[in-house]
Amino acid sequence: MTDQSGLKKRFAVILVRPESPENIGLVARNMKNTGFEVLRLVQEAGINPKSRRTAVHSRDILERACLYADLKDAVEDLQLVFAATSKRRKNFPSISLKEAVAEMFRFPASARIGLLFGNERTGLTSEEMRCSNFRFMIPQSGRQPSYNLASAVLLTLFHISTYENLGDKERAVVKEEPLSRKEQEECIRLVLDKLERKRFIHETNRLHMTEMVYDLFGRLTLTAKDRKLILALFSKTISD
Amino acid sequence: MTDQSGLKKRFAVILVRPESPENIGLVARNMKNTGFEVLRLVQEAGINPKSRRTAVHSRDILERACLYADLKDAVEDLQLVFAATSKRRKNFPSISLKEAVAEMFRFPASARIGLLFGNERTGLTSEEMRCSNFRFMIPQSGRQPSYNLASAVLLTLFHISTYENLGDKERAVVKEEPLSRKEQEECIRLVLDKLERKRFIHETNRLHMTEMVYDLFGRLTLTAKDRKLILALFSKTISD
Numbered sequence: 001m002t003d004q005s006g007l008k009k010r011f012a013v014i015l016v017r018p019e020s021p022e023n024i025g026l027v028a029r030n031m032k033n034t035g036f037e038v039l040r041l042v043q044e045a046g047i048n049p050k051s052r053r054t055a056v057h058s059r060d061i062l063e064r065a066c067l068y069a070d071l072k073d074a075v076e077d078l079q080l081v082f083a084a085t086s087k088r089r090k091n092f093p094s095i096s097l098k099e100a101v102a103e104m105f106r107f108p109a110s111a112r113i114g115l116l117f118g119n120e121r122t123g124l125t126s127e128e129m130r131c132s133n134f135r136f137m138i139p140q141s142g143r144q145p146s147y148n149l150a151s152a153v154l155l156t157l158f159h160i161s162t163y164e165n166l167g168d169k170e171r172a173v174v175k176e177e178p179l180s181r182k183e184q185e186e187c188i189r190l191v192l193d194k195l196e197r198k199r200f201i202h203e204t205n206r207l208h209m210t211e212m213v214y215d216l217f218g219r220l221t222l223t224a225k226d227r228k229l230i231l232a233l234f235s236k237t238i239s240d
Numbered sequence: 241m242t243d244q245s246g247l248k249k250r251f252a253v254i255l256v257r258p259e260s261p262e263n264i265g266l267v268a269r270n271m272k273n274t275g276f277e278v279l280r281l282v283q284e285a286g287i288n289p290k291s292r293r294t295a296v297h298s299r300d301i302l303e304r305a306c307l308y309a310d311l312k313d314a315v316e317d318l319q320l321v322f323a324a325t326s327k328r329r330k331n332f333p334s335i336s337l338k339e340a341v342a343e344m345f346r347f348p349a350s351a352r353i354g355l356l357f358g359n360e361r362t363g364l365t366s367e368e369m370r371c372s373n374f375r376f377m378i379p380q381s382g383r384q385p386s387y388n389l390a391s392a393v394l395l396t397l398f399h400i401s402t403y404e405n406l407g408d409k410e411r412a413v414v415k416e417e418p419l420s421r422k423e424q425e426e427c428i429r430l431v432l433d434k435l436e437r438k439r440f441i442h443e444t445n446r447l448h449m450t451e452m453v454y455d456l457f458g459r460l461t462l463t464a465k466d467r468k469l470i471l472a473l474f475s476k477t478i479s480d
Binding site: 026054 | 262266269270272273274275294296297298379380381382384385386387388390391394395398401402
């Protein structure tokens, strides 16, 4: 695992509502081990001396961690967000960890990528899933228990590191740079508004349809060109 | 990761002088996640309620764990032992995790394999290294910190699980079944005794030579046929 910190700076590990201070420290240590450095915490219950104790030689990562009250703020400058999940979600299909990592490297090396990990007991809510482009599952034996938070982060980062060291041939860049998550979100909102106004989305199907739209447009990893086309399409086919 | 518990029963995770009760519990959980079940503890400082707290849904592994006072006893029924190390050792060359896992699958599917992990702070001593056939290092970014104990176990087991699921073509069995570690150890002792008696090994080179012999014969993964040949060779070339 060579040190390509420049490349790894573009990845942000985002812990959503983490409860255990020890886990936050262990995540920092696992990031240090695998060469990552950007940690974001959303509504964290508190970094305390217990976190610093488990963050052996990795306190710098804890100290530079950014705190957010809202997940949307934590992802808005990113372009691709991958959410770890241990259960299948009705409206948010998931890919395997291996597929997710391959997907990350299909984008230009400048793309800013977020890795989302939910609360230790509850995982990510459907609402939080909407902030992601892709969901991924880490293969495991049996259904229970799911991986410990720090373990899920470790396996994910280790796979990214390993993949990064593959030859260029094996990981050809084929896609265009996506919009920021903020712009993607705005585009999705515009589409949803149109669908609402045309009563395509209504009281009884709202949750289901909204999540389907989020999933679809998430996986599209919208570029500026995509947005232009989609907005044009929607104004033509579903005119007000 | 399909459940092939039959295959995985032949792997034993061996923690040598683990200090942290939480770590022992986390190891059990990581074993459960990746489908392993045999845990052996050598001179453990104590499984206590803290271990059971971190061993979420994995207490059965803790409860079935076998305790040993001596590492030699913990490995003697096994045939191949792989020791995790985070530092290079003078007389015990190491391979990468990836190479180690490939090596494991070069032996018949019946071979009983031990995975050795040392104390959290000190790792394995050279004396303990002698109980292994191979040493392996998990790639990491930078020298400090080394992986947390439970993290090192997790990455190792996850790689074994992934490898196990590869097609048979990719992991052809090419080697013969090794002797038990107890028999390997006896064979190595016989060789060392001969070398001592012929003053090939003496006061000033004893440690160095002994470790070199352990490393060499470890990597040979001696079969019954090998033992016969080696003992014959040694009695011919180095007769008493």
